[in-house]
Amino acid sequence: MSESTTTLRDGHAPVPPDPAEIRAERRRLIESVRALRRLLDGRRAFELADLRRLNHEARERGRAEAACAKTLQRVHERRLRRERSLARRLGGLDGKREHQERRALTVLRRESVERSLRATRLTTSEINGIGAGLIRDLAAAGIRTAADFTRVSWGKAPHGKGGEVLYIHRPHGRKVHINGIGEHRGRPLMEWRRAAVARAKARAPRELPPDQRHRIAEIIEAERARLKAEAAELPREADAAREDAVRLRTEALSRLAETAREAGRAAAERRAEFDAMAERLLALQAELAAHQDRYGDAGRRLRRAESRALRPLPAVPGPRAPEDGSGAGQGAPVSEPGTAGEPGTRVRAGLGWLLPVLLFALCSVTGVGELGEVTPPLWLRVGSRLAALATTAELLRLWVPRRRPATAAPMPPGTGTQATGVFLALAAAGMFGSSGEHGVVAAGWATAVLSALLLATGTRRRAKD
Template sequence: MIDSTPTRRDGSTPAPPSTVPYPSATRAERRQLIESIRALRRLLDKRPAFEISDQQRLNREARDRNRAEAIHGKALQRIHERRARQEASLSQQLNGLDGKRESQETRALVVLRRESIERTLSRTYLTSSEVNGIGKGLIRDLAAHGIRTAADFERVSWEKAPNGKGGDVLYIHRTKGGKVHINGIGQHRGRPLLEWRQSVLARAEARAPHRLPPDERHRIAEIIDAERVRLRKELAEAPRAADKARKEATQLQTETLSRLTTAEEEASRLAAVRRAEFDAMAEKLLDIQTQLSAHMDTYGDIGRRLRRAQHRALRPIPQAPPLSGTAGDAPALVSLTKVTDRTSEPHPTSGTRAHPAWLVPILYFTLTTVVGVGELGDNTASLSLMITSRLVAFTATAELLRLWVPRIRWRAASPMPSGTGWQTSGVFLGLTAAGMFADEHSDVFETACVVSVLAGLCLLAGTGLRIGKDTTSP
């Protein structure tokens, strides 16, 4: 006969349940221990969220440091580029000063000659002795219209008369604008008048200076020298300005890093205090579990109502996830994916969704389920082909939807299984070959045979990849 009397953990045998009294104080003490364990577990359940939040803080601090370093690097790059552009521009201006001096001297000489010619023309008065055929009366008429010197008119031309009658007349074009017609001055008098002005202009150009005076050349040289001194000073100042800007950028970077370090140290200190509180609670929970075990060894089972609560209270404490970095260093960014104990199950990869392009074969197979293959136009497919093609297309549609729909969700995102593309291509080519075989109006039998062989190869390759993936997956 087998002895069913329970044995305590210390080896002693408690009294039968029917003879052992269970006073209310013992039950209350047992319940108090269980409630204390429950309260501590509720507090410790907040630790995973705290660890995730602290890891997010470390990642955020790492991003802030990386951003500060990137900003500092871009600032130094901009300073270097600005200095290079400034030095190149100043060097180009320095090299072009000689050409600038020559151009300024040329422009000054042009202005000087023009002024000399204008003075000569304005001092040469029109007289009856200078122009053949023009007497004192015409001289007075010309003066009445503002033409007294060679500088007062430019040219002559033949145009229609002011009243539109009498044909063309000669007009004298004034330098300040406008044209006048003098009665008595026609072709025979207008040509000598124009030749007189051209001869005066030729003499004025010949007498005009062909070189700048020394004082004018000296003035231009002083302007160019002053410009050269200024450019050289700016060129020498460019490195010092770049160094100053670089020091300011470095000082700003130092202040930013110091501020980040201070904030990180304070956050790490608070996190360490909070983590120490969780550790203290875990130790206290172990002590109370030890007390509960001792209480159970002393008094044994005191009722069915507390049996399940005791079992749940004595569960092991979940271990806290380890940290991937410390507060003093710049930790690398860590993915906060929840880890479970079911390592044999494939975990979805958040962010890697199935491609939306899978909608194309899904829509094609859906359309084929409705219209079939080999039934468009004047073709009439056999009953077996009509049924088989629709069943194959419906099966392919259902399978693709089964694989694709869960994988486009964010929480269950993952790529399509390996070999699905080959299988889809094989079904597509198979339906195409069936439609070609059913085509009665064109001779595509050989092409249909080739397409059907390719469909079989694609199906075999896709099935092999799917089976191989399933067998090698843990």
């Protein structure tokens, strides 16, 4: 502290310092304290930002761990699915071999039957009642062998002329009508074809030739070897996928740890600056208190500034998480000051304040004293709505910031008392404006007095806070 110089008169009594010098020194100390307080006001925002940073780092580490665990789970499930699929396919190879042999035999027999039917030609000696002329007509229509038609059926004559006629169906869906072939000649024609089909099926082979059976067996064995090789490759693919997932997690955690160390060092430097400023502020407060003790009151103008300068230091927000990047407690976010679950922290304003907000909002729309037959004067209708609207806006201004996590706080003391006083004042105004009866007016005066007391009490509590 720089003290005012004193001189000696006749070498004995010190000369008291000039009051102007005392006030100037006192102002210098007060301004220094104010400047440091303004700088220290940013500490709470810094601590909250640092806590949010720690929470963000913890969430990122948790996301990296969760992503790795999810990837490992997917790798395990994919391996199980592929193992089950390969085992099912390996188990079904024997049945597949039998199925292919049956299908090949079916194809072989069908080709043999078709060859036999194409070799069975239609002649006059084969079918009774069908002469050379009809044979020529059938050949002109493309029917020369038993393979050239499948069945016969009755239908309307071509172009709708005449009654029903007999149609001969070709293999690919076409049907033809041959004049002279009716029911008596159609039935022998179909019986001839059935006999030819029966003879062809009887001559068809009933088992596969050895070369085809051997070729099917080679195909099945090659498929079996491929599936076994794929099953043997599954563990190596799963191990490689797990190693990639673990490597990605390690790289992500390393990047996060490096970023956390850098941010932690910067936060530690900033915190050290705040600590140094706090120590300097305490020293200046002690110097100011000593100056007060030595020289007493410096005047009415400085008295309030001195009391504000000597206020205790603001509390630093809650405990800080470790910043050494060691990973201790990495999975759990740090609670910010004012959040639930931390002892001694503030709580948010309750949702019950919405009730008076809605009530005053309703009054700002409907007014007071306007529900009866008597119409209140214009000044009451306008004034009541304006008062209700102003109260609604004030309650929302106080309540909304105190619901946010970053600025959570209870409502100021006396707010509820003031709101009740305003509501009773509106009720009293409605009584005065809606009726002139003596009893209603007396109740209105009583309500007005009570509302005035409540308003005065709430305003006093708000002023003290």
